[in-house]
Amino acid sequence: MDLASLLDRTHTIAKQAGEAIMAVYARGFSVEEKDDKSPLTEADKDAHNVIVAGLAALPEDIPVLSEEDAEGFAGVDANGRYWLVDPLDGTKEFIKRNGEFTVNIALIENGRPVLGVVVAPALEVSYLAAEGVGAFKVLWGNETDAERQPIRVAGKPADGTPWRVVGSRSHPSPDLAEWLATLGQHDMVPMGSSLKLCLVAEGAADVYPRLGPTCLWDTGAAQAVVEQAGGRVETLAGQPLSYANPLEKLNPYFVVWGR
Template sequence: MKMDIEQINTIAMAAGAAIMEVYDNGDFSVDFKSDESPLTAADKAAHITIVEQLAKLTPDMPILSEEAVEAFSGANENGEYWLVDPLDGTKEFIKRNGEFTVNIALIRSGKPVLGVVYAPAIDTLYYAEESAGAFKRVGRDQAQAISVESHSEDSPWRVVGSRSHASQETLDYLTQIEQYEMVPMGSSLKLCLVAEGRADLYPRFGLTSLWDTAAAHAVVLASGGEVVTPEGKPLDYSNTEQMLNPYFIVRNPKDWQ
């Protein structure tokens, strides 16, 4: 399936507008799902916007959304499906720090081949298609191509982490690096920082779900980066029976040859 990625950008931005309506109105009533993760009116509004518009654009394409997992019955005969997180970083949304995103990815044979990550509070859009490159657009500015950067041996490693305390597994992993500085960030923006060369490394030794990573994973791949398990295997999205990702590392492969 081939489409204009600007159509997906428009859908992500429409979902972002729905989120910001809740954000600006201050409706921060929070429900909790069975896994105790938070759910707000913004999650629900963004989900409805995305699913309705994707269904109009690609009526025969299955959609796996965090907010309607039970409605997903599997990829199509070509191994394709939409993988959506209507509001990634709900905790960041509740904290009102702006570091939350809309994530839309197209999966083909387990690989994210198109991805859009939109951060509505800061009006920043990342998007990518396989073989077409990765781009960043801020506000009304013209989109700029982005790519990973190689780590400079003369400077500390810039390591992306969550704003909460780093896990012991992460600290153990970082012992192989002589010098590093932490770059705090929320949601899937952590992967995008590596994709645009503002960070060198993002080790994630904690729980994430398929929809948390897929869109930004596509951006990383198109920017020349990789998202791999600690054993070096690419993160894969073909097994939707297993919604949780393994631990993973986002990096420039040239730094680890």
């Protein structure tokens, strides 16, 4: 299956997972705690089940690394591919009911995200990208997939214009103030989940520094969107954020640049 067709199918699966999440969101839910003290809800589990079943129904059998079953990951396939999934990114935002949570599905090939789907079901918006296809935003209210809006990063702000810096609502970092001091004049744009990367991809923000812990599944899908929109997701050493070793689930600190 070519990446354009696969992007369509993956978007459908992600939206179905979003429907499962919103069903829980509508009726109320309890919150459990994982071993790492992060929250877990019924919505995380339901979305995981929908995504795994949907990916299993695709023509090609590609292994799945999901946040909700990391231990069950069988490793990359013979072509260096695997699906990277966060069934509900931004569980804290889900619990707060502010709408800033997403479904993230990425296809990784030889350590790089070549396809990404980010669905924000409460906001009724999707961000889609695939190598050789482009990056797009889809507003569900007037959606037909033929009306996808191509997106592009904004580029470096003009001289004298403040940087628009997107930051986490739930994960402030003590290292961030020092980094921002070196950046110069800026305005902060708070946002939850992988939507932070998507704001850079669509040109609504200029940079997103993440000087705090994240995992592979938090970033893979949105990184595909950023890169296909002309941006960069780099470590502090200036190297592209890599997914070549899925056994190392923690990302290094990174910066998302819209230029």
